[in-house]
Amino acid sequence: MEAPASTLKSVGKADVQEDYHGSYRFAPIEEAQVSRAMIKRYFDTMYERAVSDVVIVGAGSAGLSCAYSLATRRPDLKVTIIEANVAPGGGAWLGGQLMTAMVIRKPADNFLREIGVPYEDEGNFVVVKHAALFTSTLLSRVLALPNVVLMNATSVEDLIVRTDFENKERVSGVVTNWTLVALNHDTQSCMDPCTITAPVVVSTTGHDGPMGAFSAKRLISMGLNKELGNMRGLDMNRSEPAIVNGTREVVPGLVMAGMELAEHDGSNRMGPTFGGMIGSGIKAAHEAIRMLDA
Ligand code: 48N
Numbered sequence: 001m002e003a004p005a006s007t008l009k010s011v012g013k014a015d016v017q018e019d020y021h022g023s024y025r026f027a028p029i030e031e032a033q034v035s036r037a038m039i040k041r042y043f044d045t046m047y048e049r050a051v052s053d054v055v056i057v058g059a060g061s062a063g064l065s066c067a068y069s070l071a072t073r074r075p076d077l078k079v080t081i082i083e084a085n086v087a088p089g090g091g092a093w094l095g096g097q098l099m100t101a102m103v104i105r106k107p108a109d110n111f112l113r114e115i116g117v118p119y120e121d122e123g124n125f126v127v128v129k130h131a132a133l134f135t136s137t138l139l140s141r142v143l144a145l146p147n148v149v150l151m152n153a154t155s156v157e158d159l160i161v162r163t164d165f166e167n168k169e170r171v172s173g174v175v176t177n178w179t180l181v182a183l184n185h186d187t188q189s190c191m192d193p194c195t196i197t198a199p200v201v202v203s204t205t206g207h208d209g210p211m212g213a214f215s216a217k218r219l220i221s222m223g224l225n226k227e228l229g230n231m232r233g234l235d236m237n238r239s240e241p242a243i244v245n246g247t248r249e250v251v252p253g254l255v256m257a258g259m260e261l262a263e264h265d266g267s268n269r270m271g272p273t274f275g276g277m278i279g280s281g282i283k284a285a286h287e288a289i290r291m292l293d294a
Pocket of ligand 1: 057058059060061062063082083084085088089090091092154155156157204205206207211212213214257258259260269270271272273274277
């Protein structure tokens with residue numbers, strides 16, 4: 001029921017004043033204007049992105065590096081990022097053991113210069129003074145790109161799978177729900193999800209854990225893969241090239257990257273160094289473009 005016009009009349013010329021001596025004045029507003037400003041934008045976006053070109057699952061360092069590389073190389077593509085947490089960024093807000101500095105081994109420092117993150121050069125590696133400086137800069141660059149949409153507080157609960165013309169199963173999108181709903185399926189009767197179809201899905205959901213390694217585990221439970229490789233012990237020199245070089249289309253339609261790939265392949269972990277996540281995300285962007293152009 002439309003609110004009475006009188007309460008939604010356009011306010012006169014805003015008599016605003018930015019004053020910090022007691023007479024700060026805002027432009028007047030109607031509560032419904034705030035609600036409608038959010039509702040229209042969010043649900044128009046949700047409607048438009050129900051069909052995307054690439055869906056990236058997980059906005060950690062690998063997923064965000066992929067989103068930036070993909071969306072800048074191919075501004076024609078509709079890139080939609082689905083992130084379960086309210087706060088995107090995954091594990092990249094801190095370095096290791098809650099310490100704040102972030103170590104990135106060369107040549108991944110090239111990406112820092114590309115997005116404009118300052119660092120200290122230590123020879124074979126560089127140090128960003130606070131991991132949040134890297135993650136917040138990368139997030140701001142990604143969100144400023146016109147062809148990228150981030151849906152946070154939203155979980156991928158399943159994968160859309162179709163049989164292609166060769167009778168092979170192909171991942172063709174994701175099944176989504178608000179994360180608070182996804183976490184409460186056992187407390188309420190069926191709360192059905194929504195869907196986003198896309199010819200390419202990039203899964204970067206991180207280590208195994210309550211929400212992590214989502215696609216790696218789902219591919220097994222749906223019979224598209226036999227078993228989880230299970231990430232091996234820490235070996236920085238072995239793990240980072242293995243993850244970057246191993247980033248690939250693991251089943252038709254789905255590229256896996258970042259620490260989720262370590263769980264899928266059984267490669268080593270690298271601990272508190274993030275160059276492998278950056279390189280894996282960029283490689284995933286190249287893979288997605290290859291698949292779309294095939
Ligand atoms: O940061 P993560 O966990 O994952 P990556 O692969 O981007 O980066 C991993 C990196 O932070 C490390 O673990 C470092 C290098 N340590 C290595 C080591 O040896 O310990 O980001 C994954 C994101 C998170 O933000 C999750 O909330 C999100 O994915 N996520 C999901 N989002 C939507 N739907 C889901 N089902 C889902 N599952 C996880």
